[in-house]
Amino acid sequence: xxxxxxxxxxxxxxxxxxxxxxxxxxxxxxxxxxxxxxxxxxxxxxxxxxxxxxxxxxxxxxxxxxxxxxxxxxxxxxxxxxxxxxxxxxxxxxxxxxxxxxxxxxxxxxxxxxxxxxxxxxxxxxxxxxxxxxxxxxxxxxxxxxxxxxxxxxxxxxxxxxxxxxxxxxxxxxxxxxxxxxxxxxxxxxxxxxxxxxxxxxxxxxxxxxxxxxxxxxxxxxxxxxxxxxxxxxxxx
Amino acid sequence: xxxxxxxxxxxxxxxxxxxxxxxxxxxxxxxxxxxxxxxxxxxxxxxxxxxxxxxxxxxxxxxxxxxxxxxxxxxxxxxxxxxxxxxxxxxxxxxxxxxxxxxxxxxxxxxxxxxxxxxxxxxxxxxxxxxxxxxxxxxxxxxxxxxxxxxxxxxxxxxxxxxxxxxxxxxxxxxxxxxxxxxxxxxxxxxxxxxxxxxxxxxxxxxxxxxxxxxxxxxxxxxxxxxxxxxxxxxxx
DNA sequence: ATTACTATGTTTCGAGTAA
DNA sequence: TTTACTCGAAACATAGTAA
Numbered sequence: 001x002x003x004x005x006x007x008x009x010x011x012x013x014x015x016x017x018x019x020x021x022x023x024x025x026x027x028x029x030x031x032x033x034x035x036x037x038x039x040x041x042x043x044x045x046x047x048x049x050x051x052x053x054x055x056x057x058x059x060x061x062x063x064x065x066x067x068x069x070x071x072x073x074x075x076x077x078x079x080x081x082x083x084x085x086x087x088x089x090x091x092x093x094x095x096x097x098x099x100x101x102x103x104x105x106x107x108x109x110x111x112x113x114x115x116x117x118x119x120x121x122x123x124x125x126x127x128x129x130x131x132x133x134x135x136x137x138x139x140x141x142x143x144x145x146x147x148x149x150x151x152x153x154x155x156x157x158x159x160x161x162x163x164x165x166x167x168x169x170x171x172x173x174x175x176x177x178x179x180x181x182x183x184x185x186x187x188x189x190x191x192x193x194x195x196x197x198x199x200x201x202x203x204x205x206x207x208x209x210x211x212x213x214x215x216x217x218x219x220x221x222x223x224x225x226x227x228x229x230x231x232x233x234x235x236x237x
Numbered sequence: 238x239x240x241x242x243x244x245x246x247x248x249x250x251x252x253x254x255x256x257x258x259x260x261x262x263x264x265x266x267x268x269x270x271x272x273x274x275x276x277x278x279x280x281x282x283x284x285x286x287x288x289x290x291x292x293x294x295x296x297x298x299x300x301x302x303x304x305x306x307x308x309x310x311x312x313x314x315x316x317x318x319x320x321x322x323x324x325x326x327x328x329x330x331x332x333x334x335x336x337x338x339x340x341x342x343x344x345x346x347x348x349x350x351x352x353x354x355x356x357x358x359x360x361x362x363x364x365x366x367x368x369x370x371x372x373x374x375x376x377x378x379x380x381x382x383x384x385x386x387x388x389x390x391x392x393x394x395x396x397x398x399x400x401x402x403x404x405x406x407x408x409x410x411x412x413x414x415x416x417x418x419x420x421x422x423x424x425x426x427x428x429x430x431x432x433x434x435x436x437x438x439x440x441x442x443x444x445x446x447x448x449x450x451x452x453x454x455x456x457x458x459x460x461x462x463x464x465x466x467x468x469x470x471x472x473x474x
Numbered sequence: 475a476t477t478a479c480t481a482t483g484t485t486t487c488g489a490g491t492a493a
Numbered sequence: 494t495t496t497a498c499t500c501g502a503a504a505c506a507t508a509g510t511a512a
Contacts (some may be wrong), residue, residue, distance in 0.1 A: 010247045011505090020328040027336055028416050028463040033477065043507045048478055063419050068476060070416060070463060085329055088322040091257040099264050179265050179307060182300050226265045226307060248486090270496065280488045285497055303495060 009057065013084065015040055015050045016059055016077055024060065025073040025081070032068035099155075100224035101148035103138025103201055105215050111195070112137075116204065118170060119160065123204070126158055127175065127187055135189065135202040136180075136209045141220050146199050152176055152225055153190055162192070177226045180205065181213055188223065246294065250321065252277055252287045253296055253314055261297065262310040262318070269305035336392075337461035338385035340375025340438055342452050348432070349374075353441065355407055356397065360441070363395055364412065364424055372426065372439040373417075373446045378457050383436050389413055389462055390427055399429070414463045417442065418450055425460065 018039050022029050037047030051069055055062040059077030063070040073081075112135035116123070124130045140146040157174035164170070171192035178188050186205030196202070203209060203223060215221065255276050259266045274284035288306055292299040296314030300307040310318075349372035353360070361367045377383040394411035401407070408429035415425050423442030433439070440446060440460060452458065 010251045014247050017324065017328070021324070023464050025328060026331070028419075028461055030463060032475090034475095044476095045478070045508080046506055049506090052478085063416070064477065065420070065422060066476060067422060081325060081328060085322065085325040087254065087258070088318060088325065091254070091262060091318060092322055094263070179300070182265075182307075183302070185302065185304060224265050226267060227260050269494095281495095282488055282497070283486080286487090289497085301496065305495060 012050060012053055012057065012059070013080060015054060016073065016080065019054075019060065019071060020073060020081060024071050025078055028063070028070045028072045030068050031071050036069075099148060099152055100222055101145035101152075101201070102141040102220050102222050103145060104141050105210075105219045105221065106137050106139055106217055108135070108137040108202075109195055112202065115191075119173070122160055122163065123175075126160060127204075129185075129206040131204045132206060132208050134208065135204055136215070137196070138201045138203065138221070138223065140199040140201070149199065149201055152188065155225075157190070158187070160189075175204075178203065179224045179226050180209060181221050182224070184209060184212055185226075188225075249287060249290055249294065249296070250317060252291060253310065253317065256291075256297065256308060257310060257318060261308050262315055265300070265307045265309045267305050268308050273306075336385060336389055337459055338382035338389075338438070339378040339457050339459050340382060341378055342447075342456045342458065343374050343376055343454055345372070345374040345439075346432055349439070352428075356410070359397055359400065360412075363397060364441075366422075366443040368441045369443060369445050371445065372441055373452070374433070375438045375440060375458070375460065377436040377438070386436070386438055389425065392462075394427070395424070397426075412441075415440065415460045416463050417446060417460055418458050419461070421446060421449060422463075 018036075019025075019029070019031065022031060022039075024031070031051070033048040033051065034044040036051065037044045040047055040050070042050070048069075051060070051062055051071060054060040054071075054077070057077075058074060059080060060071045060073050113133045116131050116133045116135065120131065120133070140149055153174075155176065157176055160173040160175060162170060162172040173189050173191045175187040175189050178186055180186050180203060184205055184207070186203050186209070188201050189204050191202070194200075194202075201223065205212075209215065213221070255273075256262075256266070256268065259268060259276075261268070268288070270285040270288065271281040273288065274281045277284055277287070279287070285306075288297070288299055288308060291297045291308075291314070294314075295311060296317060297308045297310050350370045353368050353370045353372065357368065357370070377386055390411075392413065394413055397410040397412060399407055399409040410426055410428045412424040412426050415423055417423050417440060421442055421444070423440050423446070425438050426441050428439070431437075431439075438460065442449075446452065450458065
């Protein structure tokens, strides 16, 4: 898909679309350069050049006569249009509502500090940052936010495996990269076992979020899923 | 559709597609300018500028942080993608086989000369050129060519009305603009009444085609329908 | 009418670099 | 590491004009 498009060809591809709109994908069409230029909002000269470039690329056939240029889109050119259409279709079909939720800040049981310290090494390795020892607890603000939370939990995550440390077994967890208030990068961590209900999200970040964002209990903040292609591969150290 | 695209925005629209392929239409996505530049095959600087321009156009939201730029496609930007997709869908769905046929040159009853002279004025007015007094007769080369001929005859045509001239009534006819051998502009004329069968096409042009193309009986040539938006309105004089 | 060449103006790109 | 500024270079657009 991406390989199908040299960047230099962007303008040309749009000219090709305009030609197709004139019917050049079905048959020879008369396209005087002056008129084609006005369609492209370019000069007669540029339209002429563009038709020649399209021919050079093999996207159109071109016959110049005294009354003007006749052009037809080739199979190669038509395939470009099909390719672009398919790329767009794939994008549009994959559209889902943005995955974000708003949560109400509350004070939890205070275990965050302890657990984050136990998991610190593996979290740092998996996440690429050293987590502040403590989680920010959020309760879904509305029923929609609860649904968003469930939707997030259904997605593939950064897996934190269970392991043994300090003589005790530590459960597994799953992490999702998020942006907090559009400004601070962090992860939402979903422990295998938790004291909280499914309407609660726990957020980890490199810094203390309450301080960084000036938060107090009852504040409502936005947490939004982010994607980094390298989420799973990034294991530096 | 066309109004939806300022020409200056072509490159930007493609950048938007690339962003969508990264998932930016669903959620915030991390797009460091260096990496985005390599996706677009542009420099880090240009990628940075393009992200700022996309934001200016209102097609994306953009949050710059220490680790890079986070971006998300806005509803406005998404609508551009939908618009482009719809334009392409309309084009692709309207695709039909090119309307062309190959015909075998033969010598007819020799009435062409006489009839073209009778119709000369009205033909010149309707077609925009002064027809050579004589038609080139073509017999469909294969059954596919016959089908193509029938398909052409089913399309809307340039109508030559019946009229009275030199004391006799002249039948109506219908004309289709064609390109002969990709080089010569002419029309295929379908008289209301004819001595020929439905496998025969009669071609008119400004010049004598046998001479211009060096044709003799038995030669096979290509005749292809062409479209000129102004076909029906062009009645100069 | 056309197309398209040449010369010139304008925009876009990216290396260097600051923050 | 980032983003993004400056400014010289490259690419692109068009007016004038020939054919």
